[in-house]
Amino acid sequence: MSEDRALREQVEKLNRIGIALTSETNLKKLLGLIVREARRFTGADAGSLYILEDGKLFFHVAQNKTLSRRPDPPPGFKPYPLPLSKESIAGYVAITGEILNIEDVYGLAKRVPYSFNPEFDLRNKYLTRSMLVVPMKDREVEILGVLQLINAMDETDTPLPFPKSAERLVMSLASQAAVAIRNAKLIADIKALFEALIRYSASAIDARSPHTAGHSKRVAAYSRAIALAINEETAGAFVDVFFAPEQMEELSYAAWLHDIGKIGVPEQILDKENRLSREAMTAITTRFELIKALNAARIWQDTYIENKDELQGKGVHEQAVKVEREIEEDFSFIKKVNQSLFLSDKDLSALQAIASKTYKDLQGDAKPYLADREMESLSVRKGNLTDEEYKRIQTHVELTHNIVKNIPFTKTLENVPFFSASHHELLDGTGYPRGLKGDKIPVQPRILAVVDIFDALTAADRPYRRAIPPEKAGEILRAEAKAGRLDKDIVDLFLDKELYKL
Ligand SMILES: [Fe+2]
Ligand SMILES: [Fe+2]
Secondary structure, eight states, X not given: OOHHHHHHHHHHHHHHHHHHHHTOOOHHHHXXXXXXXXXXXXXXXXXXXXXXXXXXXXXXXXXXXXXXXXXXXXXXXXXXXXXXXXXXXXXXXXXXXXXXXXXOGGGOOTTSSOBOOTHHXXXXXXXXXXXEEEEEEEXXXXXEEEEEEEEEEOTTSOEEOOOHHHHHHHXXXXXXXXXXXXXXXXXXXXXXXXXXXXXXXXXXXXXXXXTTTTHHHHHXXXXXXXXXXXXXXXXXXXXXXXXXXXXXXXXXXXXXXTTGGGGGSOHHHHTOOSSSXXXXXXXXXXXXXXXXXXXXXXXXXXXXXXXXXXXXXXXXHHHHHHHHHHHHHHHHHHHHHXXXXXXXXXXXXXXXXXXXXXXXXXXXXXXXXXXXXXXXXXXXXXXXOOHHHHHHHHTXXXXXXXXXXXXXXXXXXXXXXXXXXXXXXXXXXXXXXXXXXXXXXXXHHHHHHHXXXXXXXXXXXXXXXXXXXXXXXXXXXXXXXXXXXXXXHHXXXXXXXXXXXX
């Protein structure tokens, strides 16, 4: 082959590698790809890659064909930092930006500042001979790291020195790699920033009410546990379902953001512990004190001023005590109803009887014991929310959708708005906001529905009821699945594998 043609082929190869590198945005995969391509390009037996960060060299990738073929290949390793100094070969290249093409690392000249560390060779019974060590320079200015190629092999697997002609080509590959690394890092940084922003916003909204603090975080963690378990299924309903990394990410965002629309629901409703708001209860307490005082005053006035001739001191006192006791009983009953979870027919009639009572205010006008709004809150049959308040809370899903759909997600995350806003949909169509049924609800919102209910039941500080132990919550989930509202396979997986034990 003519030299010209060989060079042209090399350049073409280099171009192809460049394209492959720029299309890999996952930093870890990219680093592996760089070493693999550089080794293939030069016929190197082994290769490593160091990244320069915070004044240190981090050893990131080690590949070694000879060792990987042994029956006991060395185990994988975690990136670790090396001090940045001219005493190591990689350090020297990182500091000076020079390329080092070493024929034999065991025959280094005395005058060079760097030396070869034989520790790896000794530990692995490997023999390093030639090395081509190049800086990874971004736009020929900043050094991002060092690419180290070891033992250029001939056809018989004998190590040879790296040819001079490889230097420029590997330099060129290394600088393409540097650009790709910078881009991948930038993408990773933006992603981390975006994720943090989402987590903080969701956590801040959860924290508006002590009853929901940490809810979105737990929903995200449970959902992830379920998706990972689904990925491991080798039989059953989920055998064909697999969450690729992008889909895991999509599910995680949907989980973190599912209740973000609660930002639009007033705190008094979210935080409501009893049937009446704190303000309403304070108003009623004050009113009943006033009713008591006014009644007492009226009784004494009637007796001493209007009927002053009749001395009925004792009788008046008894009457006053009786009226006062009645008022206190009414008030105690209201307090009891305010805190109760269910309202019986008998209690409702008793409440109506109180509501129909009136008192005369300071101007002498007749006023009801209870205002219509207070009566509406108190006469809820189950729970502590009026229909209106309940509807108001339900609007959080539409608000979630409105907020999340305005986040410019990438194509791989395009379903986040739909998934997050469908976490209250139920399989039998009785959920909200759209009343979706059966297969219209994908697996992701089905997962969210299960874990959302589980967390609402088991969270320690939900309003108006104590935390339910996981076993009891599990029974409720199974009953919901049996009734056709929740996905039975998801419920079973979640409970049988105890995925709630994070
Ligand atoms: Fe919700
Ligand atoms: Fe929720």
